[in-house]
Amino acid sequence: MTKLDRFDLQDFLPYLLNQAAEDASAGFQAFYKERYGMLRTEWRVLFHLGRYGEMTAKEICERARLHKTKVSRAVASLGKRRIVSRRTLENDRRQEMLYLTKQGEIMFKELLNAAQRYDAELATSFSAEEGAVLRRCLKRLAGL
Amino acid sequence: MTKLDRFDLQDFLPYLLNQAAEDASAGFQAFYKERYGMLRTEWRVLFHLGRYGEMTAKEICERARLHKTKVSRAVASLGKRRIVSRRTLENDRRQEMLYLTKQGEIMFKELLNAAQRYDAELATSFSAEEGAVLRRCLKRLAGL
DNA sequence: ACTTGTTAGTTACATTTTCAACTAATACCC
DNA sequence: GGGTATTAGTTGAAAATGTAACTAACAAGT
Numbered sequence: 001m002t003k004l005d006r007f008d009l010q011d012f013l014p015y016l017l018n019q020a021a022e023d024a025s026a027g028f029q030a031f032y033k034e035r036y037g038m039l040r041t042e043w044r045v046l047f048h049l050g051r052y053g054e055m056t057a058k059e060i061c062e063r064a065r066l067h068k069t070k071v072s073r074a075v076a077s078l079g080k081r082r083i084v085s086r087r088t089l090e091n092d093r094r095q096e097m098l099y100l101t102k103q104g105e106i107m108f109k110e111l112l113n114a115a116q117r118y119d120a121e122l123a124t125s126f127s128a129e130e131g132a133v134l135r136r137c138l139k140r141l142a143g144l
Numbered sequence: 145m146t147k148l149d150r151f152d153l154q155d156f157l158p159y160l161l162n163q164a165a166e167d168a169s170a171g172f173q174a175f176y177k178e179r180y181g182m183l184r185t186e187w188r189v190l191f192h193l194g195r196y197g198e199m200t201a202k203e204i205c206e207r208a209r210l211h212k213t214k215v216s217r218a219v220a221s222l223g224k225r226r227i228v229s230r231r232t233l234e235n236d237r238r239q240e241m242l243y244l245t246k247q248g249e250i251m252f253k254e255l256l257n258a259a260q261r262y263d264a265e266l267a268t269s270f271s272a273e274e275g276a277v278l279r280r281c282l283k284r285l286a287g288l
Numbered sequence: 289a290c291t292t293g294t295t296a297g298t299t300a301c302a303t304t305t306t307c308a309a310c311t312a313a314t315a316c317c318c
Numbered sequence: 319g320g321g322t323a324t325t326a327g328t329t330g331a332a333a334a335t336g337t338a339a340c341t342a343a344c345a346a347g348t
Contacts, residue, residue: 017165
């Protein structure tokens, strides 16, 4: 069975992608976890509100491709810590507009800077052309 | 703050990698989950034993970069289902050599074929050159 | 107005993951 | 040989995730 010889686990794209994602995320994840006691979903919610402005939980779900229960719990946790606030929409009282508090804004800016530094550091692993191809392929795979 | 405008979440490599990894894994994951009731760690253990031959849990941990508790539980589950068997080493009775049963071999071969087909399908998303760059970059990021 | 259906978001429960403590076997070293 | 430290692997409790059922508000058709 010659096929078998050719197929290494490191050539299997899902595996390779997961390993790379884990490795690439690990450093930054450790940073916001130990420094801000923040979870990954929480960081994503924070980033969305900080970067794109106030929006509802539903919008975050769609943009970040997160399940609504994950977002719900992240928002609850961020709310408890006064990082995120909410206000019920008057025209549709099912929806709540979410936004960052002052404290949330500060935290966001710090984390944004850290993220940019981290990303720049990662980018040193490959040339500009490689980086461009990489991002292009990843976006295609992620359906972005 | 012009920096802020430049930094989109989809340009943040850890985020992009995670999205791509999730998307790329989803289809295959669904397959082995619903068809074989298999978890991701279990599939990895199965693959390692099937592709690289018998080895100890420790070796699987190192090669697959999995925590020992995850491997321990995956092996326990695969053992219960007679997919994996084990034999204590005589020269060091702490270690156990793990290997696939007949049934495990069959399952591995089926899954291997499915994985190869799946990988080939994913590869149609980009050109040969792109694919080569992608894999090269991912390996570097994953420290492989 | 009233039934039926849909949507935003929460909650409860089962599964999975993580972390720390544990057991059993070996190694080191005096 | 006997104490201490490591190592392979397991187990238990806590945290996180996934899934499904739920509540509350709105929409649409009659």
